[in-house]
Amino acid sequence: MLLNIQLCAPSHGCRTIDASVYFREGLRLHDRGEMTARRAIIEKNTDLHWTRNRVEEAIREVGNTLDEGRLYVVADDTSLLKYAAHYLIYGSEWMTAVLSDPARNVLKTIGAPTLLEIDLPLSMSSFRTRKELAIKMLNEWTRFACNKPDWSAPIDFSFCLRSSIPACCIVGHSHPAELRDPLDGRGLYRSPVTVCDHCG
Structure with a gap:
């Protein structure tokens, strides 16, 4: 018998003010130009004005084109929530790197941790x-068939796509209230916001 699986139900972690953008526009590939344009966040947040003079240099320093034209999703959100929750806590990893550590506290105030x-x-x-x-x-x-049920090998279920995900494929979202922050020694992060504009 041939097993024919045509659909996968992955998740994507992000931080957003309004998840409806994903239901309208889908999930786009990482675009360095688009990410660079997001530096407008500096003007909108007075707590980030101190980064104005260094942002262009920081963009050059980060210089990472590794993710350009790629999009990462996970087949099992357990590892994302347990080991890589920084995507939900701070949003874009690239933006977090450009703005540097002191800006992380500001990034945590924009939007809500979101699991698509x-x-x-x-x-x-x-x-x-x-x-x-x-x-x-x-x-x-x-692992399930051969090992004791209490032993769990960490398996990374993330995978990379090289095409955007259309809006019709985004079927739901949630806002986890508690996450372990890998950028803060895996300390417990409790989100003060657990809804977005799309939630109503």
């Missing part, structure tokens, strides 16, 4: 990505 739920046709991913996901799923099955 996606129904993703696997045909949108490359063969390489599907193979990578299949290997991870086989590893997880092996």
Whole structure:
């Protein structure tokens, strides 16, 4: 019997003021130009005005084009929430790097930690990505089948897409109230905001 799985239900972590943008526009690939334009956040927040004189230099220093044209999602949000919650706490990793550590407290005040739920046709991913996901799923099955139930090997269920996710694939969202912050020694972060404008 051939198992034919055509749909995956991954998640994506971010921080947003209004999740409706994802339901209208979908989830776009990382675009360095678009991210650079977000430096307007500095003018909107007086607590970030001190970064004005250094932001252009910081953008050059960060200079990371690794994520350009890519989009990361996770097949199991457990590892995202447990080990990589900084995406939900601060938002864009690139923006966090550009604005530097002192700006993190400001980034935590913009929007709400958000976990997007996606129904993703696997045909949108490359063969390489599907193979990578299949290997991870086989590893997880092996863990359940062969190991004691109380032992858990950390498996990274993240995978990379090289095409944007259309709005019709965004099927839900939530706002976790408590997260472990990997940029703050895994300290407990309690979000003062657990709704966005889309929630009403």
